[in-house]
Amino acid sequence: MPTALQTATALDADWWRQAAVYQIYPRSFADANGDGIGDLKGVTSRVPYLKALGIDAVWLSPFYPSALADGGYDVDDYRDVDPKIGTLEDFDEMTAALHQAGIKVIVDIVPNHSSDRHTWFLEAVAAGRGSAARERFHFREGRGAQGELPPTDWTASFGGPRWTRVADGQWYLNTFTPEQPDWNWDHPEVREDFLRTLRFWSDRGVDGFRVDVANLLVKDLPEQLPSKDELAQLDRTSGTHPLMDRDEVHEIYREWRKVFNEYDPPRFAVAEAWVETAERRAKYASPEGLGQAFSFDLLVADFEAGQFRSIIEQNLEQVRATGSTSTWVFSNHDVTRHATRYGLPPLAGRTVKQGVEWVKAGGPGAALDRQGGLRRARAATLLMLALPGSAYLYQGEELGLHEVAQIPAESRQDPSFFRGAEWDGLGRDGCRVPLPWTPQGSSFGFGAGGAHLPQPDWFAEYAASTQEEAAGSTLNLYRQALALRHELQGAEELEWQDTGNDQVLAFTRPGGWLSVTNFGNAPVQLPDGELLLASQPVHGRTLPAHTTAWLRA
Structure with a gap:
């Protein structure tokens, strides 16, 4: 029979299977130094709040050095902290405080692309055509008489060309923005450097990793590339698409799993992989790979009983086949808050990406049933927290926050807004507005000064300090639900x-x-x-x- 220590170790290793994980977007959570930007000391200052909420782990969106071309997902240095939001010492202090409160720490890792300020990319641009440094990225010659046209007519995810030209005339691949050059994962130095990054943060006490666009890393770029129209016709379910969800990506994650298993308990990972089928998603949740993958199925569903039951049954069936566990999520930093989604007309096949609902429903105002949306969001969340598996919560949803739609163009930050990405509507800034902690103050208690995104006046009624004193508040509903969830959890x-x-x-x-x-x-x-x-x-x-x-x- 296993000893008590062996049993405790096994339980600790499986902490993630039914964990309630709270996503923190650091720049918008809490500002300790009053400069308008959330920071790691701000997170540390709110550990008592997080403990009282009853979560099991926090997941921090990128806090690395960045020019913020894409909200921190353009990473200059994977093994440091952006000076605007802290230092490595601040990170260690925050991690220790969270661990002391019984809260695990998950950090975002961004392996598909770096920033154009990363040391290796700067070296590649300076080194020129044919250099070894350029082989770490995807550089190509252009089309046209002088190479003045990009290698293909592909469109980037945030709008504009998927290729960017450097001074000597070559072009590099950027799936998202020009400031985010894609790594070449066929290059052994790229693979080894990310293993070093995984160990760096694991050695600092990080318990797990959320893997950004985990399905995009490996690419097949032959001499003759398909056009945009040809690309759209290619099969996305066979593991052979040239740009996404290729079977070879799982070789990378098997290497990562070996690193995770060097630690006791093993480090945990969850894949963000927007793939076509549950079977394709299951590959990322393999015990030999990352171990867990997000299911966004409920996130793209209407508040409708038949849709919910079908999605729950399909996901539970899938995890039984993989040995992983379900992940449930309604909101995150990339999509419209679910209190707002549920207050707008049914999706009926439309995208849930940020702002599209506002545009197609005629903008904020009469189209939004604010009270009804929050009522349905509370009901959906309580159902979700009763399900077996892990629950991913996004900062501010425990306050019942709605999307902030009315942000002046000059105050917006999201590249999808400025680059005309049709699928993103008004961009993602509306769910990234700094949190209201108090009903008064220049930034509703977010910090001593202002906030890097403008907060609406209606934030006052949603402030955390106000809700703490109100028995029926959304905050207290979350606290009660998470406390009961720990008491009532059993077999999955x-x-x-x-x-x-x-x-x-x-x-x-x-x-x-x-x-x-x-x-x-x-x-x-x-x-x-x-x-x-x-x-x-x-x-x-x-x-x-x-x-x-x-x-x-």
Whole structure:
């Protein structure tokens, strides 16, 4: 039989399987020095808040040196901290404080591209054609009589050409912005340097990594490249597409897994991989690879019972096949906050990328049912927190924040706004506005000065300090739900209950824990059991519309 120490070690190694993970966008979380930009000392100052919230881990979006061409995802140096938000000593202090509070630390790693200020890219530009330094990236000659045209007509994800020309006439590949040159992952030095980065942060006490666009690293760029139209016709489900989700990428992650397993407990990783099928996503969640991959399925669903049940069943079936665990997420730094999504007309196949809902629904105002959106968001989140698997929460959703749509063009920062990316509408700044901690102050308690993105006046009513004192606030709902979740967690399974109503979903978890969600517009009768928590006030045994309740049999 295993010893108590062996059992404890095994449990610690599996901490991520049913963890509640809170994403921090550092520049917008808390500003300790009053310069308008959130920093690591600001995170440290809010550790008591995070502990009281009841999360198991924080995931920090990039805090590395960066020109902020893409919100920090243009990385100058993978093994340092941006001076505007702190130092390595600040990072160590923050990590120690989080660990002392029982909170794990996950950091973002950005392996598809660097920034154009990275030492190796500067070396490549200076070294010229045919140099070894350029082989770490994807440099090509242009088309046209003088090479004045890019190698292909491909469009970058944030709009504009997917190739950028340097002074000597060659072009380099940039999937996102010109400031983000793509790495060449066929190059052994690139692979080795990222292994060094993984060890660097793991040695500093990091418990895991969130891997940005994990499906894009490996590319097949033959002499004759397909056109944009030809590219659009290529199969994305076979692992052979030239630019994404190639089977060879998993060789990289098997190397990473060997590094993760050098530590006790092994380091954890979750892939951001927007791929075409659950089967393709499962490859990233392999125990021999990263171990977990985000499911964005609920994030792209309407608030509708049939969609939710189908997605939950498909995801649980998939994790049973892989041995991984489900990931549930409604909001993050790239998409419209779900309190707002649920207050707008149904997606009906439209994208959830930032701002598109505002544009197609006629902008903010009458199109947005602010109260209804928050009501549905609270119900959806309480359902999600009852599911087996890990829950990923985004800063501010515990306050019930809506998207901030009315940001002047001169104050916006997201490249997708400026580069005319059709799929991004107004850009992603609306979910990255600094948090309101108090109802007063120049930045609602974010810092002693202003905020790097303008905060709306309505933030005052959502401030954390105000909600702490209000029994029915969204903040207190999250705190109660996360505390109960720890008490009630059991085996990673659920059993659906027949409700006799296609607008009501109910399931039990081990130990007699029952979750019931009324997606309909009319109240329904609650089943028998002790009422533990509800997303809206419950009177008697009646469950209101758009409400989730937890009961114990």
